[in-house]
Amino acid sequence: MPRALRRLVHLVLFCPLSKGLQSRLPAIKVKYLLLAWLGILIASWVIYMQYASYSELCRGHVCHMVICDHYRRGIISGSSCKALCDQRSLTLQRCMSTSSTHQVYSGLWKERPVVIKCGIEDPVKIDGAPDSVLRREMSLFDKPTRGTSMDEFKEMLHNFLKANLGEQPSLNTLVDRVITLADVNQDGKVSLAEAKSIWALLQINEFLLMVALQEKEHTPKLLGFCGDLYVTERVGHSSLYRLEVPHYLQALVPEALSSSLNHWLAPAWPRRARITIGLLEFVEEVFHGSYGSFLICDASPRHVGYNAKYDCKMANLRSVASEAVVRGFLRGRRCETNADCTYGRDCTATCDRLVKQCNTEVVQPNLAKVCVLLQDFLLFGAPSDLRGDLEKQLRTCVTLSGLASQMEVHHSLVLNNLKTLLWKKISNTQYS
Numbered sequence: 001m002p003r004a005l006r007r008l009v010h011l012v013l014f015c016p017l018s019k020g021l022q023s024r025l026p027a028i029k030v031k032y033l034l035l036a037w038l039g040i041l042i043a044s045w046v047i048y049m050q051y052a053s054y055s056e057l058c059r060g061h062v063c064h065m066v067i068c069d070h071y072r073r074g075i076i077s078g079s080s081c082k083a084l085c086d087q088r089s090l091t092l093q094r095c096m097s098t099s100s101t102h103q104v105y106s107g108l109w110k111e112r113p114v115v116i117k118c119g120i121e122d123p124v125k126i127d128g129a130p131d132s133v134l135r136r137e138m139s140l141f142d143k144p145t146r147g148t149s150m151d152e153f154k155e156m157l158h159n160f161l162k163a164n165l166g167e168q169p170s171l172n173t174l175v176d177r178v179i180t181l182a183d184v185n186q187d188g189k190v191s192l193a194e195a196k197s198i199w200a201l202l203q204i205n206e207f208l209l210m211v212a213l214q215e216k217e218h219t220p221k222l223l224g225f226c227g228d229l230y231v232t233e234r235v236g237h238s239s240l241y242r243l244e245v246p247h248y249l250q251a252l253v254p255e256a257l258s259s260s261l262n263h264w265l266a267p268a269w270p271r272r273a274r275i276t277i278g279l280l281e282f283v284e285e286v287f288h289g290s291y292g293s294f295l296i297c298d299a300s301p302r303h304v305g306y307n308a309k310y311d312c313k314m315a316n317l318r319s320v321a322s323e324a325v326v327r328g329f330l331r332g333r334r335c336e337t338n339a340d341c342t343y344g345r346d347c348t349a350t351c352d353r354l355v356k357q358c359n360t361e362v363v364q365p366n367l368a369k370v371c372v373l374l375q376d377f378l379l380f381g382a383p384s385d386l387r388g389d390l391e392k393q394l395r396t397c398v399t400l401s402g403l404a405s406q407m408e409v410h411h412s413l414v415l416n417n418l419k420t421l422l423w424k425k426i427s428n429t430q431y432s
Helices: 003-014 019-023 025-057 060-072 081-086 132-140 150-165 171-182 192-202 205-212 255-265 269-287 323-330 366-377 384-398 409-426
Strands: 090-095 102-109 112-119 222-226 229-233 294-296 304-306 312-314 320-322 347-352 357-362
Touching: 060 081, 060 090, 060 102, 060 112, 081 222, 090 112, 150 171, 150 192, 150 323, 171 192, 171 205, 192 205, 192 222, 205 222, 205 229, 205 320, 269 294, 269 304, 269 312, 269 366, 269 409, 294 323, 294 366, 320 323, 323 357, 366 384, 366 409, 384 409
Parallel strands: none
Antiparallel strands: 090 102, 102 112, 112 229, 222 229, 294 320, 304 312, 347 357
């Protein structure tokens, strides 16, 4: 090293430190050593928690084992069974589960990116025997029984759909859709294994909604199934925000910091406007659809995704429930406060304290919940000439009531005003 360069390094490293500070360097080194050890301890704790969380939540191997065992024994059937169990062209890759009883994995099916979902028994509740999960699955596939005729199976389906979606004029069409889906080999008949599989799948709320909303633009496409495992298209971005702090770190990471990072990582405002228009269209689609109305009972940014073209796709439909199911849950339910009248996370009705029973009308409609979400997602970075009107529209939106007297005209008016406001700003641009 040239002498001049050595002198420059010496000046940079030592001149900023006074003699008094240099005399305290040993103490400073001890402090740095303690901080380094503290960092190592925190990192070790995070790694341990990540591993513990993964081992508890990610049990895809159990799903694979149970499903393929039932398939090989002829108990179940499905359009994905051969690919999963024989050809191995359908593979589970990255675990995305947030619940030990609902397994979610990204995967590949003939090189196409997919999402694979499967339900299994809570590990806390099983008795520990190797065949305990298999016994639970046997009870899951116990209907319909051998000897059930096609007409009886159709009646079973009709009654089930009526109980879950309400009395709808188009239920027969939905029954036919389910029968067509169940007929994997397309021979015009439904075998017992096919019937058992589709019946088990219909018990899963998300699957039922995907079948009912199959033709809707903002619902992920159902690609196949095997028993009660089902495969959907992969949504490129499975959440509105890219950064999600694990639950065990939420106490350490300030909410303001995670919010700021998410704002910084979010798409450009015109693209967020496009995603928002798609989300508002989804609210329209489920408001009064062909098979009744549906309620969003957890309007979380984790459930709303979008693809590479910034088209909104609902990444998770488990929190969406039919109005008939929510009303059935609330009807006659005993209560002391409004909190006792809650279905899911936030489908809340009022409590009639005189008779101590829940009313059946949910207080906050879908649109109001979505607008609460949009106040954070859409307002930051909004164009200055639009921000005032946008804030006003969103304020009006979040105060919407779920009462029947307000739902029809006012709901549609507010929704259309929001869509028009956003569309005018991004129409005739590259973002439209």
